[in-house]
Amino acid sequence: MKTLIFTLFLIFALNTKIPSATAEFVTDTDDRLLINGGTYYILPSFRGMGGGLGLTTTGTETCPLTVAQDPNEASHGLPVRIASPYLINNIYEGLILDLSFTATPSCVPEPSRWTIAKEMPRGWSVKVAGYEGAMNGWFTIQRYRDDYKLMFCPRDSPSCSNLGIYMGEDGNRRLVVNEGNPMAVMFKKVDTSAI
Structure with a gap:
């Protein structure tokens, strides 16, 4: 049994990307470390560029399955759970992440994990799980100038x-x-007492 567990550990370790020893912690708008499994609003770093991320319908969708930026600059969008499968307390740059909305319309599949799917005419769009043609992979956060960027x-x-x-x-x-x-x-911690 110990051999099987060790073998599975090696397979997992050799087939996943983990951050380098120089990776830095990701911080929120209050300069606190992002908590693994914490809930945050994902907002644009620059004013005048719209609001936070949420869901919308595109193409022939009858339910909002497409991740999009709210055009209202005052909107925080929907709360996003940011979680890594690694048993750690805080989020590092480059860490493998699952992103999922914590509050969605009833027609959205649960869990509402983000994925990437082909959408015409633009190409690869961020959708919620359950969308046909989804690509396997994960999300990560990287430093971008003085802020952060999301990557797939x-x-x-x-x-x-x-x-x-x-x-x-x-x-x-x-x-x-x-x-x-x-x-x-940037990442703004959701006040769970207000939800």
Whole structure:
């Protein structure tokens, strides 16, 4: 039994990406360390660039399955649980993460984990789990100038891709794989007593 557990540990360790020893902790808007499994609003770092991240409908969706930026600058968007499968207290840059909304419309599948799926005409968009054609992988947070950026790391690729905003003809500000222009973000701790 011990041999089986050790073998599974080795397989997991050799097939996952962990941050380097120089990775720094990620902090929120109050300069506190992000808590593994904590709930935060993901907001743009620059004013005048819209509000926080939430859900919208695109294409033929009858339920909001697409992660998008609220056009209202005063909106915090929806609360996002930021969690790593590693048994650690705080979030580091480059750490493997699951992102999921904690408050969603009843039509959204549970859990509402984020994923990447092909969406025409733009390409790869961030969707909630349950969307057909989803790509396997995980999310991560990296330093970007004086702030942070979100990235998606496909399971079968050695590199990760930036996430940025794409303004569609429908007016939706979708979160998409966008190498050239990542969205600079910050994390505001959700006051759970207010929910």
